[in-house]
Amino acid sequence: MGCTMIGVAVEEKIKQIALQRGADVAGIASVKDINKSAPRGHRPGDLLAGAKSVITIGARRYTAGTWMTSSTEVMHRSRSAMGTRDAIPLVLARYLEEKQGYPSIVYNAHMTDTGMNVSLSLKVLAEYAGLGSRSMAGGIILNKKFGLLGFSAVVTTMELTPDGLLSKPVCPHSSCIKMWNKKKTTPCMDACSAIEGTINGSRLQDVIYYRQLCATRALTTMNAAYLRLLSEIIKEEDPEKRKFLAIGQARQYAEDPPGRGIWGRCIECMRVCPVNRKAFKSFLKSREGAANE
Numbered sequence: 001m002g003c004t005m006i007g008v009a010v011e012e013k014i015k016q017i018a019l020q021r022g023a024d025v026a027g028i029a030s031v032k033d034i035n036k037s038a039p040r041g042h043r044p045g046d047l048l049a050g051a052k053s054v055i056t057i058g059a060r061r062y063t064a065g066t067w068m069t070s071s072t073e074v075m076h077r078s079r080s081a082m083g084t085r086d087a088i089p090l091v092l093a094r095y096l097e098e099k100q101g102y103p104s105i106v107y108n109a110h111m112t113d114t115g116m117n118v119s120l121s122l123k124v125l126a127e128y129a130g131l132g133s134r135s136m137a138g139g140i141i142l143n144k145k146f147g148l149l150g151f152s153a154v155v156t157t158m159e160l161t162p163d164g165l166l167s168k169p170v171c172p173h174s175s176c177i178k179m180w181n182k183k184k185t186t187p188c189m190d191a192c193s194a195i196e197g198t199i200n201g202s203r204l205q206d207v208i209y210y211r212q213l214c215a216t217r218a219l220t221t222m223n224a225a226y227l228r229l230l231s232e233i234i235k236e237e238d239p240e241k242r243k244f245l246a247i248g249q250a251r252q253y254a255e256d257p258p259g260r261g262i263w264g265r266c267i268e269c270m271r272v273c274p275v276n277r278k279a280f281k282s283f284l285k286s287r288e289g290a291a292n293e
């Protein structure tokens with residue numbers, strides 16, 4: 001288990017570093033716990049032999065204003081927080097290696113090129129680190145305070161005290177339970193045919209997520225999606241249409257991914273989710289009058 005350093009447990013120190021660097025939340029999961037849910041071939045030990053713990057950090061992907069924009073382009077293409085999300089695990093991995101002496105690796109959503117079947121599920125890592133719980137909306141991990149977060153992680157051989165699963169799930173929100181009791185639907189289900197499920201009392205039951213429907217709307221900006229479509233694009237006979245599909249009408253800079261402008265990223269289920277809405281609204285409320293301070 002983690003040692004105590006000058007009065008601060010190493011687990012606390014790790015979380016402090018993450019929060020000081022811009023993470024909204026940070027938590028620790030044990031590899032033993034993760035292996036209860038992750039199948040062989042998708043476990044931390046498959047990436048780093050001897051892995052004992054995984055530190056997961058979460059950062060809000062969007063500003064509060066982004067959730068309120070009337071522009072679908074702004075909404076669907078905002079990625080401003082991703083740099084912070086991906087940079088923090090590197091700082092933590094260096095800390096674990098240089099100050100603690102344990103080999104560690106950074107893991108983020110684009111770390112391995114395995115398409116839809118990721119090497120490690122960041123959802124599982126976040127859940128076992130106590131950062132939120134699975135939601136009706138495609139199993140997105142909802143955090144009670146921040147709603148939707150983007151996650152990244154550090155896999156380490158250091159044994160740390162884990163945070164573990166939340167005792168009370170974040171989804172369904174009380175207003176969703178009321179809506180279910182009246183109309184047999186919830187805001188996310190009402191917004192999207194990729195989501196189906198039932199609520200029993202105050203708990204989710206029989207949740208179905210049609211990944212093939214969601215993936216074509218929500219996961220369309222990844223390089224993997226572009227590569228998957230490339231063979232179809234090459235077969236397009238009209239040269240102008242082929243060029244449009246291959247390059248994208250909105251590609252402005254060399255670093256823009258090919259296809260930018262053709263594909264957006266749906267996130268409607270979170271735009272209507274009361275947990276997520278409450279998160280950005282309470283942030284704005286807490287800042288009311290701050291401009292005059």
Ligand code: SF4
Nearest residue numbers: 192214218266268269
């Ligand atoms: S991201 Fe879009 S397509 Fe996917 S479940 Fe949510 S609303 Fe449906």
Ligand code: SF4
Nearest residue numbers: 135171173176188273
């Ligand atoms: S709208 Fe949000 S809180 Fe309500 S059921 Fe859907 S994901 Fe859960």
